Amino acid sequence: MTTKLTKRVQGPQFKINARPDHRHFLNVRHLDGFSAKCYNVKHSKELFDIKRGEICVADKKSQAYRDGFPRVFSSLNGYPKQQSDTDVEAYEKRIMESVDFIGIADTECKSTDNAAYQQGFTVSVAGVFTIVNESGQTIRPGDLLEFGLPVGPPAQQGIPPQKMRFTVKKARTHDELLDVAAKAVDAAEKNNNTLKTPLNGISLKKVLADAAIKAYRDAHSRVIGTAMSFSMKGDRLDIKLHSRRSI
Amino acid sequence: MITLGKRSRSGGSAGGPGVSPVVAATDTFFLSNFTTNMPLHVRPWLERYEKDFRKGSLIFCFSGGETRQNITTAGDIPVVNHMLKSKYRRDKDQSKNYLFAESDDSGDGLMQKWKPFGVMLLDMKPESQMQRLLNCTVFGRCKAANMWGPVRMGDVLGLAVVKVPSDKFATIHQPDGSSRPAGVLTQDVWQLMPCKNGKLVRAVADWLGDVAIEHHIHVGIVSKCVTRPPRASAIIAATQITERLTSLPHIEILID
Numbered sequence: 001m002t003t004k005l006t007k008r009v010q011g012p013q014f015k016i017n018a019r020p021d022h023r024h025f026l027n028v029r030h031l032d033g034f035s036a037k038c039y040n041v042k043h044s045k046e047l048f049d050i051k052r053g054e055i056c057v058a059d060k061k062s063q064a065y066r067d068g069f070p071r072v073f074s075s076l077n078g079y080p081k082q083q084s085d086t087d088v089e090a091y092e093k094r095i096m097e098s099v100d101f102i103g104i105a106d107t108e109c110k111s112t113d114n115a116a117y118q119q120g121f122t123v124s125v126a127g128v129f130t131i132v133n134e135s136g137q138t139i140r141p142g143d144l145l146e147f148g149l150p151v152g153p154p155a156q157q158g159i160p161p162q163k164m165r166f167t168v169k170k171a172r173t174h175d176e177l178l179d180v181a182a183k184a185v186d187a188a189e190k191n192n193n194t195l196k197t198p199l200n201g202i203s204l205k206k207v208l209a210d211a212a213i214k215a216y217r218d219a220h221s222r223v224i225g226t227a228m229s230f231s232m233k234g235d236r237l238d239i240k241l242h243s244r245r246s247i
Numbered sequence: 248m249i250t251l252g253k254r255s256r257s258g259g260s261a262g263g264p265g266v267s268p269v270v271a272a273t274d275t276f277f278l279s280n281f282t283t284n285m286p287l288h289v290r291p292w293l294e295r296y297e298k299d300f301r302k303g304s305l306i307f308c309f310s311g312g313e314t315r316q317n318i319t320t321a322g323d324i325p326v327v328n329h330m331l332k333s334k335y336r337r338d339k340d341q342s343k344n345y346l347f348a349e350s351d352d353s354g355d356g357l358m359q360k361w362k363p364f365g366v367m368l369l370d371m372k373p374e375s376q377m378q379r380l381l382n383c384t385v386f387g388r389c390k391a392a393n394m395w396g397p398v399r400m401g402d403v404l405g406l407a408v409v410k411v412p413s414d415k416f417a418t419i420h421q422p423d424g425s426s427r428p429a430g431v432l433t434q435d436v437w438q439l440m441p442c443k444n445g446k447l448v449r450a451v452a453d454w455l456g457d458v459a460i461e462h463h464i465h466v467g468i469v470s471k472c473v474t475r476p477p478r479a480s481a482i483i484a485a486t487q488i489t490e491r492l493t494s495l496p497h498i499e500i501l502i503d
Contacts, residue, residue, distance in 0.1 A: 012281040012387065128283045128386065141287065141319055142308035142362025173359060226362075228285045228385060230317050238285065240385050243503045 009228075009238045013127030015106055020050060020121065021071035024059065025111050028078030036088040037150075041162040042078040048111035050074045051159060053131045055147050055166040056123050057099040072102050072123060076150070076164035092149050101147050101224055104129050104241070126241050128228060132156040133237040135169035139227045144171035145239055146222040155234040168239065171223045177216055184215030282387035284368055289321045289379045296326050296422050297379050300367055301493040303392040305406075305466065306383055307361045318378055324394075324406070325422040325489045327361050328438050332419060335433045357408060357437070363464055366391050366502065386502055388470060392495040394441045394485045396448045397476040402469045404500060407442040408462040410435050411455060420487040437461065440486060450479035471499035 025048050033039040041047070050056065056072035076095065085091035103123035133139055136151045145168040153161040172180075188211035192198050199207060224241055231237035287306065289297045300306065300323055307327050309320035322330070365383035372380040395404050413432040420426050440451045442463065447455070474496035477485075485492040 009285070011283040126386075128285065140308065140310045140362075142310055142364045144362070226385075228364075230319065240283070240285075 009128050009130045011128045013106070013124045013129070015122045015124045016103065017069055018056065018072050018102065018121055018123045019067075019069045020109050020111060021059065021073045022111075023071070024073045027080050028075075031078070031080040033076075033078040034081045034085060034088055034091040036091075038153075038162045038164050039076060039079060039081075039088075039091070041164075044160060044162075045110075045112050046160055047077045047163050048073070048075050050105050050109040050111070050121070051156075052105055052108050053129070053156070054105045055168070056102045056105050057147075057166060058102050060098055060100050070102055070123075072105075074105065074165050076166070077162070096149065096222070097218075101222070104131065124241070126243060128238060128240045130236050130238050131168065133231040133233055133235050134167040136233045137170055138233065139170060139231045139237060141227055141229060143227040144223055145169065145225050145227055146171040147224050148222070168224065168237070172219065177219050180219045181212040181216040184211045187211070282384050282389060284382050285365065285385050286371060287321060287364060287381045287383050288318045289381055290318045291377045291379075292320075292326075294421075294423060296322060296489065299423070299489040299493065300379070300381065302367055302369060303390050303495075303497050304367045304489075304493060305391065306364045306367055306381065308364045309360060310362050311360050321364070321381075322361070323367075323422075323489060323492065324439055325420075325485075325487050325492060327357075328486055329422050330361065331357065331438055332432065332436045335436055336419070336427075336431045337433055338427065338431045358462060363406075363466070365389075366500075384502060388499060388501055389467075390497040391466070391500050392485065392492050393472070393474060393477060393498040394448075394482050394492065394495060395443050395498075396441075396450055396479070396482055398443060398469045398472050398498060400469055400471065403444050404466045404469060405442050405445075406439045406464040406466060407447055407460040408437050408464075409440050409447065409451075409455065409458045409460055411438045411440075411458075415455065420484075422487075422489045424488050424490055438486065439464075441482065448482065450482040453479065454483055467500040467502040469498060470501045474498065 028042060028048070033042070050073070054074040056074050058070050058072050079095055081091055082094070085094060103125040106122040106124045107120060109121040132155050134150065134152065134155050135148075139145070147166050148169045150164050150167050151169075154163055154165060159165075185208050188208050192204060192207065198204075225239045226242065228238040228240050229236075287308070289300075291297055300321075304323040306321050306323060309322070365385035366389045368382045368384050368389065370379060371382050395402070398404070412435045413429065416429045416432065418426040419429055419431055440455075441448050442451075442460065445463070446452070447458070447460070477495050481491065481495065485495055
């Protein structure tokens with residue numbers, strides 16, 4: 001069953017102009033994605049269109065453009081795999097570490113549009129929006145939400161079923177983030193032990209603290225907003241995007 | 248002001264009248280300090296706590312349970328503090344404690360069970376006898392009860408979860424104003440207390456002494472404050488009794 005987004009919450013929002021990332025579209029068409037789920041499905045150009053209400057991300061290492069507009073995409077179909085991606089978990093982990101959340105698409109944009117017709121594509125970065133809950137979880141008012149990878153086919157009407165797009169899900173708890181930080185500290189400690197002259201004392205503590213803080217901050221930076229309504233999986237969900245803060 | 252003008256063409260033009268409207272906008276007004284309000288359907292409490300919510304109350308939503316309903320269990324700061332205290336009261340039936348919360352981040356923790364939603368703006372259905380339909384400001388400018396004492400524009404306001412020794416309570420107040428003897432507490436309890444710029448407000452710091460902040464909940468930034476700040480005793484009472492909270496003067500804050 002698919003959900004229509006006919007009834008939407010409308011309110012004041014902050015919007016920015018953006019451009020679709022055509023360089024990313026070229027890469028995904030000509031390079032291979034991981035052969036799991038629908039990551040390597042890219043037969044239709046419609047899979048790469050950006051629809052209203054989709055989560056838009058940008059590559060952290062995107063090329064610099066002189067015009068100052070962010071280059072965004074919303075589809076994971078054909079995301080290029082690398083030799084280090086031994087399994088789908090490693091591939092998905094690398095995807096999440098390579099992208100930055102930008103906002104939620106306010107207008108539509110076709111991936112095949114000529115550069116001359118890219119005007120008018122905006123992304124909302126703050127305010128209250130209505131999207132479809134494709135997380136597979138029941139979300140309640142007040143729940144913190146983070147953006148993550150898709151867990152199933154899209155539940156929104158009008159979206160191709162093979163499209164792999166980002167979704168929102170309940171944010172990880174403080175204990176789970178501490179686990180992430182603890183693993184980073186373990187990895188930093190093992191790395192230190194392999195050095196010719198391992199650090200100790202205050203220098204080692206600074207390195208371990210730095211690893212913990214970075215891992216916690218990167219994991220926490222995926223939190224994008226708060227749920228404003230009750231939503232079962234596949235239902236409409238109102239979310240409030242937070243302003244971006246860093247610790 | 249927006250004006251429309253007519254740009255005339257030189258003679259010999261074929262076809263229609265050849266009018267190209269010119270639009271000139273002289274307004275430089277940008278919408279600032281706007282608000283976003285969301286409705287919240289609140290489930291009635293047995294003790295009717297929801298009847299005392301007023302404009303300026305910070306509303307928390309209960310996030311546990313698996314019932315499929317669009318109605319939410321909600322509480323203000325005294326109600327959440329009551330839930331935190333009830334976890335360690337010998338006179339409460341702990342078998343019905345799914346609303347009670349710990350201070351930590353576990354599945355039973357406060358941060359997983361009670362989540363801040365917004366500041367109540369008005370009651371959208373005042374004639375309803377049971378559940379309430381509240382309109383809450385979730386983003387932008389709103390008026391909130393000043394439980395932070397003397398503040399100025401730009402101060403960052405929040406709530407802190409701190410451990411309160413049981414001997415600090417002379418009596419245990421419930422949100423409706425009724426009280427119990429302090430001996431009902433079996434141990435020190437965690438409570439939500441106002442904090443400003445990352446530190447506990449002076450009224451609470453003087454009452455509790457040097458305590459560590461377990462969690463910090465961001466509320467907003469002060470945009471206007473012209474009322475007289477409340478007394479220290481009023482601030483502490485406002486964290487326990489709903490009527491004392493709603494009788495505090497209001498300040499204007501920006502929720503982000």
